[in-house]
Amino acid sequence: MVEPAPWWNVANVVTIGRIALVPFFALVLLADGGHSTGWRLIATAVFVIAALTDRVDGYLARRHNLVTELGALLDPIADKLLIGTALVILSALGELPWWITVVILVRELGITAMRFALLRYADLPVSRGGKLKTVMQSVAIGIYLVPLGELPSWVHVIAAVVMGVAVALTVVTGADYVRQAVRLRPAAAAQ
Numbered sequence: 001m002v003e004p005a006p007w008w009n010v011a012n013v014v015t016i017g018r019i020a021l022v023p024f025f026a027l028v029l030l031a032d033g034g035h036s037t038g039w040r041l042i043a044t045a046v047f048v049i050a051a052l053t054d055r056v057d058g059y060l061a062r063r064h065n066l067v068t069e070l071g072a073l074l075d076p077i078a079d080k081l082l083i084g085t086a087l088v089i090l091s092a093l094g095e096l097p098w099w100i101t102v103v104i105l106v107r108e109l110g111i112t113a114m115r116f117a118l119l120r121y122a123d124l125p126v127s128r129g130g131k132l133k134t135v136m137q138s139v140a141i142g143i144y145l146v147p148l149g150e151l152p153s154w155v156h157v158i159a160a161v162v163m164g165v166a167v168a169l170t171v172v173t174g175a176d177y178v179r180q181a182v183r184l185r186p187a188a189a190a191q
Helices: 010-034 037-063 069-092 098-118 128-145 153-189
Strands: none
Touching: 010 037, 010 069, 037 069, 037 128, 069 098, 069 128, 098 153, 128 153
């Protein structure tokens, strides 16, 4: 019998570190009214570091058999906090339309709530599309965090296209998770 991983392990510490970076990221992004080139570049760096730790904690957990229920709970919360904070602040600064923030947050919070509701029946694993969605959201937000006003107009086009792809993936994968949940629930209830 394999011993369960202790909840206090390096993978979970990395996840908790990502959560701790979120308020720091927000403060840096909002420094000097959110329009200082220097502070925006620092905020971008903090966001990139926090986003990359999502890969690190998952790798450590799988590689060293450190997967825990706590990690499974905290990892998506850390993702939602980082992505949600960035979207809300970018929209509040007038750099990202509010409808994009609302669509992404409604999907993220809705799917998370649905997953928790399904826990007593079955586990709804993260799909490849869901992982790609998270990567695209992070890349799109990373581009928007850079002070775009000082960059050529074609960078604005790239930012809009990448965000468009991220929003499309957000909606499509959300619909797919709902479809899977509708199929899972009756099958699980019959057991």
